[in-house]
Amino acid sequence: MDAATVDTVTRQHTTTQVIVADWVVPVVGEPVRHGAVAVVGDRIVAIGDAAEVLHDAREAQGAGGEVLETERQGILTPGLVNAHSHLQYTCMAEVGQGVYEGFEDWSHAFQDLYEQPHDWAASAADGLRIAISTGTTAISDIVTDAEALRVLEDGRVHGIAYWELMSWLTDEWSARGRSETEALLEQAQSRWLGLSPHAPYSLDTDVIRDLGKLAHERGVRRHMHLAESAWEAEYTQNGTGALADQWRDWGFADFQLLRRGGSKLRPVPYAESIGALGPTSHVAHGIYTDAADREILRRTGTVVALCPRSNAVIGLDEAPVADYLREGNAIAVGTDSLSSTPSLDLSGDVAALAAIARRQGYNGDDLHRRLFAAATLGGAVAMGLDTGSHRLGALQPGALADFAVFDHEATTARDVLASLVEGGDGHVTTTIIAGDVRWEAGR
Ligand SMILES: [Zn+2]
Incomplete structure (x- = not known):
């Protein structure tokens, strides 16, 4: 492994992606207004209030790491x-x-x-x-x-x-x-x-x-x-x-x-x-x-x-x-x-x-x-994928970083769930799988 490769590997492991959204829906727990998820590699490491998740991510990184913040309009949910x-x-x-x-x-x-x-x-x-x-x-x-x-x-x-x-x-x-x-x-x-x-x-x-x-x-x-x-x-x-x-x-x-x-x-x-x-x-x-x-x-x-x-x-x-x-x-x-x-x-x-x-x-x-x-x-x-090392389907630390972002606007947690269920086809603006953006509307 040459020095450049080592640097890339180290950076990948010390970069924390923080995705902030108007609402974050963990499925296991109530929707969070102005919430965020923190992701390292292909896994979720934290979920909650955006300010707290960002603060903790920066604290955890110290001087050596990097926190990449992205803002998404709408509702972020598990994929x-x-x-x-x-x-x-x-x-x-x-x-x-x-x-x-x-x-x-x-x-x-x-x-x-x-x-x-x-x-x-x-x-x-x-x-x-x-x-x-x-x-x-x-x-x-x-x-x-x-x-x-x-x-x-x-x-x-x-x-x-x-x-x-x-x-x-x-x-x-x-x-x-x-x-x-x-x-x-x-x-x-x-x-x-x-x-x-x-x-x-x-x-x-x-x-x-x-x-x-x-x-x-x-x-x-x-x-x-x-x-x-x-x-x-x-x-x-x-x-x-x-x-x-x-x-x-x-x-x-x-x-x-x-x-x-x-x-x-x-x-x-x-x-x-x-x-x-x-x-x-x-x-x-x-x-x-x-x-x-x-x-x-x-x-x-x-x-x-x-x-x-x-x-x-x-x-x-x-x-x-x-x-x-x-x-x-x-x-x-x-x-x-x-x-x-x-x-x-x-x-x-x-x-x-x-x-x-x-x-x-x-x-x-x-x-x-x-x-x-x-x-x-x-x-x-x-599919038996709700537990174990490749668990998915809910936003929680340790789960795979699979997300969908919906374009619905909502003012209460109740409206969030209602719009996700009643909204029908065609409302997803972003799809993220294992921490990688795989699709974005308009791109
Ligand atoms: Zn069939």
Whole structure:
């Protein structure tokens, strides 16, 4: 190492960035008026009142270090955490602009375009750029084609790339599916990998069971679509209905559920019975759940990523958002992909959830606080990233320095949270990931 390099390394370690904003929203704690965060390297070292944070940073640096102060207009928050997306389908936005009568109808349109040739790596990278420009700093990204597997890591965005498995019959899975999956996970050499058994209806029962074992062996997390189709319950209970017919038509009549006339269980208890739920697993959608289903999700510590705008495009019902809130389920927010939603801006889904909760009669004055927490810390919990050395989702010392700045003006802490939740798409002016400015409006 030459002297110049040593100097650069030393300077990097002794430079404290202090970002001051009109409001700072820690998520764990009340919004701070004229607040600040202090950042060293990729970590938050302090958060609080701007004058105090600046004073302490200068004091701590003494004569040898440097304090770089930047002022941001608006509201500084943790970066948004998208708990369910498929970045590789960014090039399939034309499907997302259609109108559908339900999941099976949409699936046909999706499948027709999916089977055309695509540059999945480029499409995923496009999606990542769009997500960053909306304040998103961590993503639970489901990957169906290996070319898109490293998009988060190569793009230096936090989260987990969940390798998706679907359309496997048990015999074929035992013969080659498991070994191919293991080989692919080895080759990917990514730090942040997970497994996504696609859904209860698109994989044979024993394959889903074995994916649980494989995830356990490798110490990786899982993420599944659950209770998304209105016909899913009829499928898992009796092996009948429109969704079951579709999978029979597609050549999977040998799935155990279809062959044996179902499991007599609704999708959530069925998923539990084959080991697909639990604290190292989270599920997407959770639209068609009853009180007993939601109790299972709570008991097993399974977070639900709600994706309201995707559900609306596909022509599905609204998830029981008010019930999830009242009953105390752990929730997160996802956009899903552009093949089923108008934008990758998570704030649009947060606003949609608020509207649905109110329509369903939720009147709690904690609505804004809880929904903004769902879009940040909730997503971190869903991926197990709320604790440990790479924790994110809330502003606290030791957490990764991932931030979004929103252009809302607010005079009270209450207004701050209301504007973050009700404001909808298009209000992020700056995105910072691991201490680096990755996007600024107008640049
Ligand atoms: Zn999805």
